[in-house]
Amino acid sequence: xxxxVQSGAEVKKPGASVKVSCKASGYTFxxxxxxxxxxxxxxxxxxxxxxxxxxxxxxxxxxxxxxxTMTRDTSTSTVxxxxxxLRSEDTAVYYCARExxxxxxxxWGQGTMVTVSS
Amino acid sequence: xxxxxxxxxTLSLSPGERATLSCRASQIVSSSYLAWYQQKPGQAPxxxxxxxxSRATGIPDRFSGSGSGTDFTLTISRxxxxxxxxxxxxxxxxxxxxxxxxxxxxxxx
Numbered sequence: 001x002x003x004x005v006q007s008g009a010e011v012k013k014p015g016a017s018v019k020v021s022c023k024a025s026g027y028t029f030x031x032x033x034x035x036x037x038x039x040x041x042x043x044x045x046x047x048x049x050x051x052x053x054x055x056x057x058x059x060x061x062x063x064x065x066x067x068x069t070m071t072r073d074t075s076t077s078t079v080x081x082x083x084x085x086l087r088s089e090d091t092a093v094y095y096c097a098r099e100x101x102x103x104x105x106x107x108w109g110q111g112t113m114v115t116v117s118s
Numbered sequence: 119x120x121x122x123x124x125x126x127x128t129l130s131l132s133p134g135e136r137a138t139l140s141c142r143a144s145q146i147v148s149s150s151y152l153a154w155y156q157q158k159p160g161q162a163p164x165x166x167x168x169x170x171x172s173r174a175t176g177i178p179d180r181f182s183g184s185g186s187g188t189d190f191t192l193t194i195s196r197x198x199x200x201x202x203x204x205x206x207x208x209x210x211x212x213x214x215x216x217x218x219x220x221x222x223x224x225x226x227x
Contacts, residue, residue, distance in 0.1 A: 035216070037218075044206065044218055044219070044220045044221045045155075045157075045163065045206055045208075045218040045221075046218070047215075047216040047217065047218065050214060050216075059213070059214055061215070095162055095163075097163075100165075100168070101168065101169075102150050102151055102153075102168050102169045102172075102210075103151050103153075103210035103214075103216065104153035104165055104168035104169075104174075104208070105153070105155075105163070105165060105208075106165045106168075106174060106175075108162035108163055108164075109162065110162060111162055
């Protein structure tokens with residue numbers, strides 16, 4: 001079955017960086033764009049960016065440009081989200097999500113909690 | 119950037135009642151690119167509706183979506199206990215740019 005399995009929770013200090021992984025299975029990895037969406041505690045959903053697993057092309061939300069990098073490894077069907085210069089406001093659950101038809105997200109990873117605290 | 123505003127912020131209803139959730143956009147949104155999600159505590163969001171009115175795979179037919187332009191609606195015809203959750207609308211615009219509404223919490227009255 002289609003699955004997105006993310007890496008485990010992280011605790012980081014301000015100024016550090018974090019890399020979250022998302023391993024896809026059950027479908028052709030390169031056929032669907034992948035996104036990263038985050039959710040701060042008690043807050044709504046915030047789109048961070050998109051990666052094309054086929055060609056590797058990316059586009060990031062303006063808010064995260066310069067701080068986020070999304071990459072992929074086609075040999076392991078895994079996408080990665082790297083966020084640098086972490087601050088307390090980056091404390092959130094980070095989700096990967098697969099884009100289906102008409103730019104909707106039909107499959108989501110289980111989420112990765114990233115806590116930024118001194 | 120298109121801003122999506124959902125109303126009400128919280129909706130209190132009883133099982134068996136009808137729920138109507140609104141999503142209003144600051145600019146015209148293509149109906150093809152408006153989606154709705156359900157999120158329960160501690161879980162990832164689940165796609166309910168895409169293309170403004172098409173149900174995702176496995177979604178019961180008590181969920182329906184409608185609307186066009188700047189006004190969109192998610193309707194749950196008869197609430198089941200498992201429907202009490204937070205609901206988000208989401209749109210796609212050029213650039214690319216994806217935005218979510220702030221959410222509507224549907225709670226048991």
